Amino acid sequence: MTFRLTNTAKTYPDGTRALLSTKLTVKNGEIVSLLGPSGCGKTTLLRIIAGLETPDLGSDIWFDEDNVTSLPVERRNVGMVFQSYALFPNMSVRANIGYGLKMQKLSKPEIEARVSEVLEMCQLQKFSARAVNALSGGQRQRVALARAIAPRPRLLLLDEPLSALDASLRESLRDELAVLLRKFNITAIFVTHDQDEAMAIADRVAVMSNGRIVQSGTPEELYRHPNSAFVAGFVGNAxxxxxxxxxxxxxxxxxxxxxxxxxxxxxxxxxxxxxxxxxxxxxxxxxxxxxxxxxxxxxxxxxxxxxxxxxxxxxxxxxxxxxxxxxxxxxxxxxxxxxxxx
Amino acid sequence: MIKSKTKILQLTVTLTACAFLFVPIILSVLAGVTANYFQGISSGFTLKWVFRVWELYADSIFLSMRLAISCLIMTLIIGLPAAYGLARNPGWLSRLLEEFISLPLAVPGLALALALLQLYGSMKGFRASWTFILVGHVLYTMPFMVRSILAVLASIDLKTLEEGAATLGASPWQRFRDIVVPNAMPGILAGALTVVTLSIGEFNLTWMLHTPYLKTLPVGLADSYASMRLEVASAYTLVFFVLIVPLLMAMQWASARAQRISQ
Known part of the structure; x- marks a missing residue:
């Protein structure tokens, strides 16, 4: 799916401008990272794309040829991996992954088949019957990813998916995530404050600062040809x-x-x-x-x-x-x- | 040696305290199954007083059951959405509302009953119906239901869980049904048992609101003490215990469980 967003901004009732007028296009199958320090508006942008936050008037969000700007989150068909994973504690791993499929009113055998397929892809077969509270951080992260992609969303959104893990685990899971996302062959946007993470996973990185996208390009472009002191400093510590x-x-x-x-x-x-x-x-x-x-x-x-x-x-x-x-x-x-x- | 001395002392104090608490209960229960209390146990044991209580006060037992279950349904219908609303919108207004709901905890049951009588006493049909007592019970037990659910809901990241469900295509109603209610279940269970136990045992308010045709279990108990022979009143106590003690134990278990989860 091609994702397009134009003139999108977010002003909070108290006047805080979390996101200035922003333009972003993500090509079909592309993995784009929104990179920036905390408070730069990257999570706000992601939540607007998901439909969890209402953008200012005049904003426009397109999924292919559909204008989804006023569509509520549950009808946008996006998959989202939350920073805290937001796994449902009242459900098993299998039920968590199957929940989105149940909401799509698929038949029982269909749900079973699809969940098994996703479990295998994410190497979670062993844990399918477990309660989510009985999983390690890395396993939870994979369940969250599996749950998000099981309903075959048009767009996958990831909000700091690795930040809840400890440092030693983060690096290995980062590479694993990069491989998995390529395997799913899905259009994805993911938010991070960690430049290594952005570079390792994304095809294209959009660096954000103070509510706007400062520069967007491949990791190599950003590294070798930063367009501002901020990008030079944030990407590769120039x-x-x-x-x-x-x-x-x-x-x-x-x-x-x-x-x-x-x-x-x-x-x-x-x-x-x-x-x-x-x-x-x-x-x-x-x-x-x-x-x-x-x-x-x-x-x-x-x-x-x-x-x-x-x-x-x-x-x-x-x-x-x-x-x-x-x-x-x-x-x-x-x-x-x-x-x-x- | 010293250790065993303190042990003996501890044991003595404990046993004395237990005796202080249990002897009256045992005596009362014994009185309920003794053929003639004034002759003592030698007159033999009988269940006839228990049957007599059943004959005289079966209506009270059924009324109390009906009240307790209706009260539970009402507090669930009102309390669950209320607790959910308060948990989802934290802020000074919510805290104020929570305090307001909790007000019947601080106001004596008698005062609550008086207010109800002043307001609705002139509505004859309503005044004489069992639903009038139900209103009092709902008012009185509501804070227990709301607080118990609220404590569990406040301990989970409800907003993010619901957002997670929303991205998976769940409508607001589906989120409430699939995410909020199951995760609030320990609180609902603890609240439900508290409400039922309180409703069955409530005397103050009920005594003010009842009519001669509408005696609940505790009101009937007072009635039997005042007007029946001691054996009947004691047998009544026995019946009351049999009904309330299992509930009380279940309530303890459920509250402890809810508390463990909300920590």
């Missing part, structure tokens, strides 16, 4: 190099740096993995923090920018605390964004 641009040279506290192009009127950003400790580097600083992270070290260097400049160091012999180091940054790794934009 650091600003605060200095003075003259032509294509950027002068920092710790030395000069060659830019890929004309630098004046631009802010320059760089990511930690592109900051290399190199004896032939043009910048000079001092090691302030060293964090060992298993596969690599995170090294904070002072004296180059007003804040610490973080470098990822892969190798055996990390520099010591207080040591003076030379730092090199390739011109093509620098991200130039027009100044004045926040």
């Amino acid at each position: 650091m600003r190099l605060d200095g003075k641009c003259t032509g294509s040279i950027l002068t920092l506290e710790g030395g000069g740096l060659k830019l890929p192009g004309e630098g004046s009127g631009h802010n320059v950003f760089v990511r930690a993995e592109d900051v290399r400790i190199d004896d032939n580097g043009s910048l000079c600083g001092q090691v302030e923090t060293i964090t060992f992270l298993g596969t690599h070290y995170r090294i904070g260097i002072k004296g180059i920018t007003p804040n610490l400049l973080t470098s990822i160091f892969v190798g055996q012999s990390a520099p010591k605390f207080g040591q003076s180091v030379k730092v090199a940054i390739k011109p093509e790794a620098l991200i130039l964004l027009p100044a004045g934009e926040i």
Whole structure:
């Protein structure tokens, strides 16, 4: 299903503008992630799409050729996975998954067949007779997903589906979720505040801030060509190099740096993995923090920018605390964004 | 040695307290099955007083049953939607309403009955019918039903559960039937048993509202104490116990269960 939403906004009675006029299109079979910090309006947008929240007048929501703007939630035929899963405690796993099918008035054998199929897809056969309270967090998450897709919704919505899990489980379930969503071959929108999650699962990511979509694109596009300081910072933690641009040279506290192009009127950003400790580097600083992270070290260097400049160091012999180091940054790794934009 | 001394002391206190509570009950029950109480147990045991109570007061027993069941139905019809509404719309207005519903807990039954008599006493048909007592019982037991359901509903994330059901295609009525009621069941059960027990045992208010033709079980009990021989009154107590004690125990069990769930 192709999903289209135009001019959609949400203002609360107290005047809070949770969502500014927004446009979003999701192609058939595409998995789109709404990524942003808490309070950016991403959950509000998702709830408007589901029909759980009424948007402001003038909003338009289309599922293919159907205008669903004024359709109540129960008639939109969407599947939703809630942050807390919202599994019905009065029903078994099987009954939870079959509930949507029962609401569609399918026959008993049909429901049984469809539930069994979904149980198998989500590898939940063993738990089908259990009460939902007797499941682990990861199992609950899968039941919630199975329940949402069993009625074959036109659109699947997921609200922070992994945030209720502990960190060690989250990563493995993230990859599992990505595989499952592809297997269902379903149009999906999912909300998260975790950039890794968004990048791992989504075909396209829409970054949101202060009630609007700031940039939307493939994870690679967002990472390599952010259109604003916010996106550069939120996706991949780009650091600003605060200095003075003259032509294509950027002068920092710790030395000069060659830019890929004309630098004046631009802010320059760089990511930690592109900051290399190199004896032939043009910048000079001092090691302030060293964090060992298993596969690599995170090294904070002072004296180059007003804040610490973080470098990822892969190798055996990390520099010591207080040591003076030379730092090199390739011109093509620098991200130039027009100044004045926040 | 010291340990066993304190043990003995504890046991003595416990047994004394038990005796204080149980001896009157046992005596009363014994009086109800003794052929002649003034001659003592030596006069032999009989069930004739129990049968006599049945002859005299069967109507009271049936009236109390009818009242209790009708009262339960009424409190369910009014109380369940009320508790649901209060749980779904938390806020100062809901809290105020909840307090308002709970007011009959604080007002003495006599005052409640007086107010009812003042307002409806002149409606002859209604005044003389059993539904007049029913109104009093519903007023008096409603807070127990509402609060008991509300406590369970407040402990679950009702809004999200209902939203979950809604995304699966359930209409508001289907959500209420499939999600709200089953999940409120422990509270409903505890509330129902409380309502039935209270309705059967209620005396204050009922005594004010009753007519000579409409005596409930406790009103009949008072009547038998005042006008029958002691054996009959005691047998009445026995009948009353047999009816109310199982209910009381079931109520305890259901309330404990509801409380466990709402924690």
